Amino acid sequence: MKGGSKVVIEPHRHAGIFIAKGKEDALVTRNMVPGESVYGEKRISVDDPAEEGKKIEYRVWNPFRSKIAAAVLGGVDNIWVKPGAKVLYLGAASGTSVSHVSDIVGPTGVVYAVEFSHRSGRDLINMAKKRTNVVPIIEDARMPLKYRMLVGMVDVVFADVAQPDQARIVALNSSYFLKTGGHFIISIKASCVDSTAAPEAVFASEVSKLKKDNFKPQEQVTLEPYERDHAVVIGSYRVAKKKKE
Amino acid sequence: MSSFRNAVKRKTHKERAQPAARAKFGLLEKHKDYVQRARDFHRKQGQLKILREKAAFRNPDEFYFKMQSSSTKRGVHQVNRDNSLDDDTIKLLKSQDMNYVKMKLQTEKRKLDKLEGDLHCLSAMAAIPKQNKHTIFLDSDEEPEDLDLAEYFDTVPELLDQSHNRQRKDQLEEYNEMQKEKERRYLEITEREKRKRKLERAAKHLETERLLMGKGKKRKIKVNF
Numbered sequence: 309m310k311g312g313s314k315v316v317i318e319p320h321r322h323a324g325i326f327i328a329k330g331k332e333d334a335l336v337t338r339n340m341v342p343g344e345s346v347y348g349e350k351r352i353s354v355d356d357p358a359e360e361g362k363k364i365e366y367r368v369w370n371p372f373r374s375k376i377a378a379a380v381l382g383g384v385d386n387i388w389v390k391p392g393a394k395v396l397y398l399g400a401a402s403g404t405s406v407s408h409v410s411d412i413v414g415p416t417g418v419v420y421a422v423e424f425s426h427r428s429g430r431d432l433i434n435m436a437k438k439r440t441n442v443v444p445i446i447e448d449a450r451m452p453l454k455y456r457m458l459v460g461m462v463d464v465v466f467a468d469v470a471q472p473d474q475a476r477i478v479a480l481n482s483s484y485f486l487k488t489g490g491h492f493i494i495s496i497k498a499s500c501v502d503s504t505a506a507p508e509a510v511f512a513s514e515v516s517k518l519k520k521d522n523f524k525p526q527e528q529v530t531l532e533p534y535e536r537d538h539a540v541v542i543g544s545y546r547v548a549k550k551k552k553e
Numbered sequence: 554m555s556s557f558r559n560a561v562k563r564k565t566h567k568e569r570a571q572p573a574a575r576a577k578f579g580l581l582e583k584h585k586d587y588v589q590r591a592r593d594f595h596r597k598q599g600q601l602k603i604l605r606e607k608a609a610f611r612n613p614d615e616f617y618f619k620m621q622s623s624s625t626k627r628g629v630h631q632v633n634r635d636n637s638l639d640d641d642t643i644k645l646l647k648s649q650d651m652n653y654v655k656m657k658l659q660t661e662k663r664k665l666d667k668l669e670g671d672l673h674c675l676s677a678m679a680a681i682p683k684q685n686k687h688t689i690f691l692d693s694d695e696e697p698e699d700l701d702l703a704e705y706f707d708t709v710p711e712l713l714d715q716s717h718n719r720q721r722k723d724q725l726e727e728y729n730e731m732q733k734e735k736e737r738r739y740l741e742i743t744e745r746e747k748r749k750r751k752l753e754r755a756a757k758h759l760e761t762e763r764l765l766m767g768k769g770k771k772r773k774i775k776v777n778f
């Protein structure tokens with residue numbers, strides 16, 4: 309790739325995520341399958357500082373197409389998805405975001421990607437063929453029992469199913485697969501839950517629903533300027549009410 | 554010259570406002586307003602004059618071919634439509650126009666998406682006001698006032714505004730350590746340079762002594778204290 313040497317890669321606050329500066333100005337993840345783009349995104353290769361003559365390839369992560377990327381740029385404290393983590397990803401669609409999550413968790417982590425639409429599922433499966441840490445599951449996330457044999461205990465549940473009963477779907481899946489003290493990340497699209505109420509009110513009501521289900525929300529960011537009336541809520545699961553000081 | 558003239562403070566003439574007693578006559582026109590009004594008036598007069606002249610010098614035999622296909626309707630100019638195409642053909646052509654425009658729109662959108670895909674304006678984002686909202690949920694016994702944001706995010710206060718990448722303290726430390734290491738190595742270079750020079754001097758001295766002890770006539774050329 310031409311001009312590759314002009315790019316500077318800066319580590320991001322969150323492990324496994326980087327920022328490329330140079331001709332681009334972009335959020336990137338380290339490509340687990342060098343030489344392959346998943347959805348036509350740009351790849352950037354730079355010299356490996358550790359090994360002479362070797363290259364490291366990064367893939368640009370577009371915050372306009374991925375809620376997690378938008379939340380990361382929005383400045384969340386912790387995304388919990390990190391190298392080695394096991395992630396249950398509900399609403400994987402064609403796997404564009406999933407591929408970046410797979411980059412972050414790396415070969416020692418796993419992403420279980422659940423999607424019920426067969427059309428998107430096809431792309432998801434194709435993507436998973438190249439990425440050994442992605443387990444594609446074409447099932448309805450409302451019926452976790454159907455895929456309980458495929459999924460182990462996970463550290464993080466991410467949900468972006470864009471359904472009015474998302475909170476319930478997440479609670480159900482978490483009760484089966486999320487370890488005690490694990491974390492959840494939920495993307496809420498206000499218009500999907502209640503198109504008449506004010507977005508702020510929708511977010512607040514979703515948060516209170518989550519609180520009832522043993523979730524402890526820690527932070528919430530809205531996704532402007534990348535998405536309108538979207539918020540991402542992050543928190544922990546089944547932690548003791550009182551913190552030990 | 555003019556700059557000198559500008560440097561001298563000139564008397565400022567103030568125009569008075571409408572006295573209270575005459576307020577019923579409305580606002581008092583200022584010279585600035587008068588100039589505007591007069592210019593507008595004269596412009597309109599000029600245009601009227603041009604039109605009157607044109608009408609006076611009208612050539613009754615003037616002819617253009619376009620006149621054959623157009624007419625006036627109660628003094629308003631009308632263009633006769635070209636009727637050689639029937640409605641269906643026109644409909645078809647219009648839909649083709651639309652398809653072309655739509656296709657162009659698609660390509661434009663795709664190109665824009667691609668550009669936006671790898672230009673996230675990250676550095677610019679820190680400079681403009683935040684558009685999103687970040688909420689932190691606290692335990693019921695914690696007070697928002699007690700929350701130290703820099704401590705919460707485990708970063709330095711300077712990075713709080715840089716929401717796209719608030720690096721953690723240990724990451725920054727790593728960076729600082731690298732910086733220190735670099736400085737240390739630069740220092741080492743200067744130290745070693747100094748030592749090298751000293752050693753070279755000593756070597757030269759020893760060489761002279763060795764030569765002095767050799768055969769031949771000796772002569773003092775310089776005394777070194």
Ligand SMILES: C[S@@+](CC[C@H](N)C(=O)[O-])C[C@H]1O[C@@H](n2cnc3c(N)ncnc32)[C@H](O)[C@@H]1O
Nearest residue numbers: 374375399401405423424425448449468469470
């Ligand atoms: C907003 S899209 C997710 C986009 C994806 N997270 C990304 O950033 O690339 C929501 C997806 O959730 C899927 N979905 C909706 N309801 C579902 C359910 N009950 N079970 C599994 N997937 C579901 C939809 O088919 C859709 O593809």
